[in-house]
Amino acid sequence: MSIDANQIHFLTKKALKGDLESAKTIINFLMSLDMREAIVVAYLIAYQIIMNIYMNLGEECKKCGGICCKFGSPIELTEFDLSEIIAEGISLSGIMNESNKYLIPRPCPFQDGWRCRIHENKPYACLSYPFAVEDIQKDVIVSWNSSEPPKPFIPQFCVAGQKTWDYIKFLIESFKKEHGKVPTPLELLEFANSSSKS
Numbered sequence: 001m002s003i004d005a006n007q008i009h010f011l012t013k014k015a016l017k018g019d020l021e022s023a024k025t026i027i028n029f030l031m032s033l034d035m036r037e038a039i040v041v042a043y044l045i046a047y048q049i050i051m052n053i054y055m056n057l058g059e060e061c062k063k064c065g066g067i068c069c070k071f072g073s074p075i076e077l078t079e080f081d082l083s084e085i086i087a088e089g090i091s092l093s094g095i096m097n098e099s100n101k102y103l104i105p106r107p108c109p110f111q112d113g114w115r116c117r118i119h120e121n122k123p124y125a126c127l128s129y130p131f132a133v134e135d136i137q138k139d140v141i142v143s144w145n146s147s148e149p150p151k152p153f154i155p156q157f158c159v160a161g162q163k164t165w166d167y168i169k170f171l172i173e174s175f176k177k178e179h180g181k182v183p184t185p186l187e188l189l190e191f192a193n194s195s196s197k198s
């Protein structure tokens with residue numbers, strides 16, 4: 001399958017918003033590369049989709065107060081993030097334009113208390129936090145020993161990420177009991193999906 005970087009990001013964003021067909025395409029593509037790093041990224045994307053779609057984390061993010069939206073370097077928007085924001089009629093006031101790059105500063109102008117005012121249209125980078133942010137996970141990506149699904153790095157303050165990882169560990173152990181093997185990223189995601197319906 002031939003797929004360019006922009007398509008990868010576009011499909012990944014759709015997957016992170018809960019489109020399971022896009023999730024399958026992107027995970028199958030990563031697995032087809034047959035590279036250790038790509039397999040770790042496939043797991044991390046599966047973890048992030050589980051966080052975004054199958055977890056109820058309002059209380060945790062409220063308790064944290066939205067630290068991920070307050071601190072850190074500016075968030076770069078992809079072309080499709082920007083198109084989505086414009087199509088929704090969201091004001092670009094507060095978004096910086098530097099050398100043809102659109103950046104959301106932090107503290108983020110779209111933050112309202114601990115909530116995101118553009119939740120339905122939040123950028124790719126925000127949908128990826130914390131499991132699918134490659135900068136955060138770079139040590140995990142290079143140091144994985146392939147016997148078990150990778151243990152992600154989760155910042156101490158991110159109680160929502162910690163709660164999600166506890167659930168993912170439970171899913172992995174349940175899958176192993178049922179199937180006698182470690183789940184692949186896609187099997188983990190499908191297991192999370194079927195568990196959410198039972």
Ligand code: SF4
Pocket residue numbers: 060061062064065066067068069129130157158159160161
């Ligand atoms: S995702 Fe993590 S860091 Fe961000 S608001 Fe929720 S708990 Fe806080």
Ligand code: SF4
Pocket residue numbers: 068069075104108109110111112115116117118119122123126
């Ligand atoms: S766009 Fe929303 S999720 Fe992203 S940093 Fe701003 S408030 Fe947070």
